[in-house]
Amino acid sequence: MALLGSMTMPSMASSNIAGTDAKAPKDAVAAAMKHFGVSKEDVRKVLSAALEKGGDYADLFFEHSFANNVSLMDNAVNRANSNIDFGVGIRVLAGDQTGYAYVENVDLEDMLKAAQTAARIASGNKKTAPVAMKGLPIIKNYYPVIQSWEEVTLKEKMPYLQKLNDAIFALDKRVQKVSASLNDETSHILFFNSEGAQYYDYRPMISLVAVCIMEENGKIENGYAARSFRKGKEFLNDDIIKLLAQEAVDKTAIMFKAIKPKGGEMPVVMASGGSGILLHEAIGHAFEADFNRKNTSIFSDQLNKKICNEHISVVDDGTIPFNRGSVNIDDEGIYGQKTYIVKDGVLTSYLHDRISAKYYGVNPTGNGRRESFRNMPIPRMRATYMEPGNVTEEEIIASVKKGIFAENFTNGQVQIGAGDFTFFVKSGYLIENGKLTQPIKDINIIGNGPKALADITMVANNDKIDDGTWTCGKDGQSCPVTCGMPSALVSKLTVGGES
Amino acid sequence: MISNQNKKLAQWAMEYAQKNGCQGVRISVYSGSNTSIDLRNNKTDKLQQAAENGMSLNLFVDGRYGTFSTNRLVKKELEGFIKQAIDSTRYLAKDEARTLPDAARYYKGDKPDLNLMDNKFDGVNPDLKMSLANDISNEAMGKDERIISVDSSYSDNEYSSYRITSNGFEGDQNGTSFALSVSVSMRGEGEARPSSYWYESALFLDDLKTTGIGQKALERVLQKLGQKKVASGKYTMIVDQLNSSQLLRPIIDAMSGGSLQQKNSFLLDKVGQKIGNDLFTLTDEPHRKKAPGARYFDFEGVATQPTNVIENGTLNMYLIDTYIANKMKIEPTISSLSIPVLKPGNKNLEQLIADIDKGILVTGFNGGNSNSTTGDFSYGIEGFLIENGKRTQPISEMNVTGNMLALWSSLAAIGNDPRPNSSWQIPSLVFEGVDFSGL
Numbered sequence: 061m062a063l064l065g066s067m068t069m070p071s072m073a074s075s076n077i078a079g080t081d082a083k084a085p086k087d088a089v090a091a092a093m094k095h096f097g098v099s100k101e102d103v104r105k106v107l108s109a110a111l112e113k114g115g116d117y118a119d120l121f122f123e124h125s126f127a128n129n130v131s132l133m134d135n136a137v138n139r140a141n142s143n144i145d146f147g148v149g150i151r152v153l154a155g156d157q158t159g160y161a162y163v164e165n166v167d168l169e170d171m172l173k174a175a176q177t178a179a180r181i182a183s184g185n186k187k188t189a190p191v192a193m194k195g196l197p198i199i200k201n202y203y204p205v206i207q208s209w210e211e212v213t214l215k216e217k218m219p220y221l222q223k224l225n226d227a228i229f230a231l232d233k234r235v236q237k238v239s240a241s242l243n244d245e246t247s248h249i250l251f252f253n254s255e256g257a258q259y260y261d262y263r264p265m266i267s268l269v270a271v272c273i274m275e276e277n278g279k280i281e282n283g284y285a286a287r288s289f290r291k292g293k294e295f296l297n298d299d300i301i302k303l304l305a306q307e308a309v310d311k312t313a314i315m316f317k318a319i320k321p322k323g324g325e326m327p328v329v330m331a332s333g334g335s336g337i338l339l340h341e342a343i344g345h346a347f348e349a350d351f352n353r354k355n356t357s358i359f360s361d362q363l364n365k366k367i368c369n370e371h372i373s374v375v376d377d378g379t380i381p382f383n384r385g386s387v388n389i390d391d392e393g394i395y396g397q398k399t400y401i402v403k404d405g406v407l408t409s410y411l412h413d414r415i416s417a418k419y420y421g422v423n424p425t426g427n428g429r430r431e432s433f434r435n436m437p438i439p440r441m442r443a444t445y446m447e448p449g450n451v452t453e454e455e456i457i458a459s460v461k462k463g464i465f466a467e468n469f470t471n472g473q474v475q476i477g478a479g480d481f482t483f484f485v486k487s488g489y490l491i492e493n494g495k496l497t498q499p500i501k502d503i504n505i506i507g508n509g510p511k512a513l514a515d516i517t518m519v520a521n522n523d524k525i526d527d528g529t530w531t532c533g534k535d536g537q538s539c540p541v542t543c544g545m546p547s548a549l550v551s552k553l554t555v556g557g558e559s
Numbered sequence: 560m561i562s563n564q565n566k567k568l569a570q571w572a573m574e575y576a577q578k579n580g581c582q583g584v585r586i587s588v589y590s591g592s593n594t595s596i597d598l599r600n601n602k603t604d605k606l607q608q609a610a611e612n613g614m615s616l617n618l619f620v621d622g623r624y625g626t627f628s629t630n631r632l633v634k635k636e637l638e639g640f641i642k643q644a645i646d647s648t649r650y651l652a653k654d655e656a657r658t659l660p661d662a663a664r665y666y667k668g669d670k671p672d673l674n675l676m677d678n679k680f681d682g683v684n685p686d687l688k689m690s691l692a693n694d695i696s697n698e699a700m701g702k703d704e705r706i707i708s709v710d711s712s713y714s715d716n717e718y719s720s721y722r723i724t725s726n727g728f729e730g731d732q733n734g735t736s737f738a739l740s741v742s743v744s745m746r747g748e749g750e751a752r753p754s755s756y757w758y759e760s761a762l763f764l765d766d767l768k769t770t771g772i773g774q775k776a777l778e779r780v781l782q783k784l785g786q787k788k789v790a791s792g793k794y795t796m797i798v799d800q801l802n803s804s805q806l807l808r809p810i811i812d813a814m815s816g817g818s819l820q821q822k823n824s825f826l827l828d829k830v831g832q833k834i835g836n837d838l839f840t841l842t843d844e845p846h847r848k849k850a851p852g853a854r855y856f857d858f859e860g861v862a863t864q865p866t867n868v869i870e871n872g873t874l875n876m877y878l879i880d881t882y883i884a885n886k887m888k889i890e891p892t893i894s895s896l897s898i899p900v901l902k903p904g905n906k907n908l909e910q911l912i913a914d915i916d917k918g919i920l921v922t923g924f925n926g927g928n929s930n931s932t933t934g935d936f937s938y939g940i941e942g943f944l945i946e947n948g949k950r951t952q953p954i955s956e957m958n959v960t961g962n963m964l965a966l967w968s969s970l971a972a973i974g975n976d977p978r979p980n981s982s983w984q985i986p987s988l989v990f991e992g993v994d995f996s997g998l
Binding site: 130133136137138139140141142143144145146147156157158159160161162163164174177178180181213214215218236237239271273275279280281282320323324325341354355356357358359360361362434436470471472473474475477478479480481482483484501502503504505506507508510554555556557558559 | 599602603604605606607608609610611612613623624625626627628629630631640644647648650651652653654657707708744747750751752753754786788791792793821822823827925926927928930931932933935936937938939941955956957958959960994995996997998
């Protein structure tokens with residue numbers, strides 16, 4: 061509901077934040093300060109209070125978010141929800157220790173109180189004074205918006221949900237129910253730290269989800285399709301509706317033919333796209349440097365060592381245009397970047413926040429992200445994917461005598477220290493004598509990170525990012541991410557199923 | 560507690576919404592505060608403290624319905640927010656099933672305090688919080704040379720909410736909770752660094768168990784060293800009381816009116832039918848005093864009551880709120896359960912294990928999912944192989960797969976050991992003939 065999104069607060073009645081273009085940072089920051097109703101003097105005072113107990117570093121993360129949901133059920137667009145969230149998080153670092161507090165207003169007295177609370181993490185006499193502010197311009201905007209969600213009315217969004225509903229019903233007579241929802245969010249982020257960095261970032265997000273229920277001979281199955289991007293209203297068009305409708309129907313229809321396979325250890329061919337969940341769970345989390353600096357990751361001693369086939373390179377990337385996981389600048393003032401975590405089979409970099417980068421004496425990688433002003437930044441993935449190999453998917457499938465082809469996924473999980481990771485396969489196929497045969501459904505696959513990575517023996521040339529609504533949870537914080545992968549063969553994983 | 564100022568603000572917002580075109584309004588305001596202290600190897604790692612508040616509005620406008628929330632509790636901003644919310648809601652399709660509940664179903668405020676709020680919350684000394692976290696860490700620190708790190712934490716929170724509707728409901732809810740936890744990470748075989756945890760929680764600080772937590776976390780990680788997968792096959796499955804709720808959750812989700820109305824439930828047309836065997840008896844006990852989850856009314860303000868949800872395997876009810884009741888033209892019940900209690904047996908976990916010849920004890924789930932329309936599930940697990948009544952091998956990297964209805968029909972025994980401070984009172988559970996896949 062964009063009308064709410066465009067609502068202004070008294071302190072920013074006339075402010076139109078320069079955000080959608082990479083304008084001069086000073087202008088953008090100044091406009092944002094006006095929007096939030098804070099002065100340079102306030103910022104300086106709060107940063108000073110944050111460091112008064114001897115902290116080494118402090119930052120202020122102002123956030124103003126507008127989230128809107130509109131949904132369809134039983135053929136009618138009949139439900140809307142909007143939320144406004146506003147506040148500032150204050151963080152103090154003393155070595156690798158963190159003090160954190162937040163307030164939901166910008167009253168100087170409340171901000172100072174919160175800063176003093178966060179400051180208590182330090183207990184020294186050393187006084188670090190914040191230095192003069194210097195702007196961090198958004199050098200490259202990975203998510204420029206043509207039409208901001210703040211300018212779009214509910215009325216303009218509603219027909220797309222109706223079209224999606226009608227398209228799904230038109231595709232298959234077995235469709236019984238359709239529900240669909242469109243969720244947009246616009247976040248204004250204003251950041252300052254004690255090293256003088258300041259930036260403003262405008263972060264759009266959109267997701268469209270369709271759920272389809274079909275009935276065949278008394279059996280009922282469900283399936284869904286979703287896309288999410290950092291885009292404005294231009295995301296909505298007839299093509300995306302057509303694509304999601306077809307995908308929702310296909311993913312549901314296949315379930316009627318699918319069986320639970322016989323379980324046990326076997327080769328698994330990961331289809332291109334959403335199979336990137338394997339990378340996210342099997343290695344991505346275990347490469348997050350907070351676990352490694354604490355020595356609690358199964359990869360803690362593996363930096364610069366060969367951990368898999370030399371044809372494999374894995375990237376965590378915050379720079380893909382319009383990607384759900386992209387960051388112009390992370391939540392602690394480090395530019396978004398593309399980070400090779402595995403290059404030609406060698407573990408080349410962990411994913412760093414400021415604390416871990418300092419610990420390892422390396423440059424931060426722009427992975428310091430947080431759910432909102434209520435949370436401290438921690439190392440998080442962005443878009444995690446594998447680069448293409450040199451065989452075809454057909455060649456990989458043909459090489460497997462008996463195994464599983466895993467195509468659609470819903471969720472995954474990992475134990476960072478033990479290395480056991482899992483992902484849930486919503487649908488796929490049996491592979492018998494080098495061919496896809498019987499569809500399968502609803503099985504969990506489990507493996508161990510380093511072993512599974514070492515067991516990737518073939519990588520295809522069909523790399524693909526999955527632009528679904530992937531959300532990663534860690535330490536109670538949710539973060540938007542994506543993943544991607546070319547088709548690849550893992551020679552051995554444990555597949556759930558009947559015995 | 561909600562300040563009188565915010566209560567007045569809620570009342571003002573309700574009147575303002577009505578004046579501007581809402582026929583029905585439900586408003587709630589909430590406030591909360593929390594602190595947490597995390598130690599790593601007895602050194603402070605993180606200190607966090609916060610207080611927050613906000614308002615949510617459910618608006619019924621000309622047969623249409625929208626929900627809105629904000630943490631900007633400034634009257635002047637709320638005026639614009641509410642007006643625009645009403646305008647937006649008017650765009651939506653009409654949905655005549657959207658109504659406030661019949662006022663006769665509301666909680667009338669006539670019952671004694673549930674005793675969920677520790678009035679000493681604000682006065683807890685920060686040094687005490689720190690020393691509690693330190694003491695439980697010391698129970699594990701240095702006790703084994705393979706220990707990599709001991710993470711301990713103290714956390715507390717306090718919340719309150721105030722809810723009113725335009726057809727006469729008014730109610731308060733509030734409470735506190737305190738928790739202590741320890742996680743121990745240890746060198747295992749090869750590069751593996753297995754870890755385990757333990758925690759205790761309570762609504763009142765004086766009731767919080769403050770010892771044995773680090774020790775228990777250490778014991779749990781030591782027990783799991785040397786995990787392996789074992790042969791695929793059918794085993795008796797025993798799930799401990801930390802994890803048994805995971806197997807009940809899909810059943811409760813499938814009872815929800817929203818899922819049923821969308822035909823997205825494997826319990827469709829199952830009221831009055833067997834959905835498990837005779838051992839499976841589930842009640843909802845919302846009025847337990849001093850118990851997490853206790854409440855006199857649900858989010859609509861509808862009065863809760865003790866209910867037999869599943870009796871000897873027969874499903875007695877669905878969870879039907881006002882909207883779904885109107886839409887499906889059936890009687891409403893309650894929107895969600897408060898304190899589900901699975902009727903316990905008379906043995907503890909060790910006694911249950913002693914009765915098993917060949918089985919797998921599940922002490923942790925790792926991912927997996929359950930299909931909401933069919934009840935088919937598959938989850939990753941870790942735990943122990945049980946042979947002749949004893950744990951003989953720690954296991955991991957295995958899956959358990961089946962169907963919820965078949966699973967609950969194979970329920971063989973129930974423990975007497977639900978976690979005392981959990982809002983779901985689910986003991987250890989034993990099921991026969993469950994498919995595990997491993998080697």
